[in-house]
Amino acid sequence: MHPVQVEEDIRKIKEGDRLLREDFLDNNKAFIHKIACKFSRRYLEWGRDDELAVALVAFNEAIDRFRADTGVPFPAYARIVIMSRLTDHRRRENRNTSVEVPLPQQGEESNSAEFSKAWEVYLLETAARERAEEIREYEGLLREYGVSFEDLVKCSPRHRDTRRSLIFAAAELTKRENLLKEFRAKKKLPLMELENCTGISRKTLERGRKYIIAISLLISRQNDFLHLSSYLKLPVEG
């Protein structure tokens, strides 16, 4: 999901593009599925498990509720909505009366002012917490590859074109299953192959090694780093 593209799509859907909405929902089923599975801590199947249906409805709701000005990227936003709805659903399933509903139901717009305010606070707090968690996770992941944020400050290419070509190299890497596998196994960049398939000089790749690692990890695990990867203007995952 490319952030700019996503927001553009959502704008169109909100304007009433039904076909696009269908496509959008369809394309994001994997995303929804993953969140629901993670929430339920078991493998879910479409058509069998209620959670998936709840999640899909929640995702659809997220499209309508989404506002770009909150600063929370849509995937992260959608996840929060889905998780909230799944929580509601679980409470109902467990015969618990829903005492506190963090997210006002659609159609209950009568007293929405209060609700939406509370929701927004909840949303922002959750998003902030998620971002912090994400960053810590990302830091841990980088450490596995022997990369620290300090390293990245030092070797972050300052020139925009260099940075783009390194990001391009990282995208190429994640596109190729075999290379990605090798990369994950050895925790080392397959520089030679990258050189061949990107045409970027070995020297440049070498210099930007840590940066490519960092960006590759971000792209290849985009769904785990919703906030970060949306924040960055990264190319679409292959």
Added chain:
Amino acid sequence: MEERGIVTKIKGKSCIVITPEGEFKKVPLPGGGLTEIGQEITFREKREVPYLRHFVLAASMLLVFILAGRFYSSQAPEASAYMTIDINPSIELAVASDGTVVSGSGLNSDGVAIISKVKVKGRALPEAVELIIKQAITDGYLSAGQDNVVLATITFDNGDDAAIDLESVYGAIREPMDTGGLDAEVIITPVQPEVRREALKSGVSTGRFLLLQKSAEKSIEFSAGEVGTINLGQLEKEKKFSIIHLLNDSEQGADTGSTGEQGNMPDRRGIFVERYNPSGKNIPGADKKLDQEDNAADNKKQDKDNGKINMPGHDLNNGNKEKDSQRDENSGKSKGRSNNKDDRSGGDQGRNGNH
């Protein structure tokens, strides 16, 4: 340019952010409020910081040098010598080692007035001196009817006296007075840098400070105020002393014993002491005298031959005799001066005759 970034790490007073452009940057923590990991902050674009810092450093050092250079060129080291001219106006000229005037400044109000009317900067010293003297004549500080005294001092900063040709300076002082038919006592004396420094401290010109010093030794009393402002010719008249005597005497005092009977004056190329008589005939003589001033007592006769009767300049040659004899001469000074005046009128006549 304002930039945004998500804080990924906080360390002390700075943090690492990741920008939407995919850059990792170390930026100072924003002040005010708690910053947490995951928070989006805005910061100032500081991409060029490492280079900028060096550049700023280099630029500021350059600036310091330039400013220092300017400062010094107008006040100190670049100038290798200083010349003060005292009439009533006191003026100081800073002279570079190539003999050009670096700057000129008035040391009292009259001096300021004069220096504001002439452009001395960048001129050769004699040229500048001539301009100043001319201006002094125009403004009436030097005029035919009075006892004119021009006291010039030269301070060499590092004993480097090559920069200034004293004779040409002397010529430059005399030349305009000659054309104006003025009578003047012209004194040029070198002084030690310390004297100049002290003079600067006390706020009078080096020449006047020297006078003050010497007069104290000689127990001729005048106040610093008098020395600072009064016309030197007037001063001489009022106090009945000769600046020339005064200076000569102390020169001798300072160098006593360093020379034998022969080398009365220390080998200074500097002291030109003369009661200038504009009759014209003794100009060549004067020049000769300059060349020979170091020579011994024989000069006395020679000077007489050159027609410089009763010139206070004599004292120069006598200067290295014992002080006693000098004192005698001093006591006879006023008489000598009056004689001198007679001489001068005669000289004027002679000159008129010539024309």
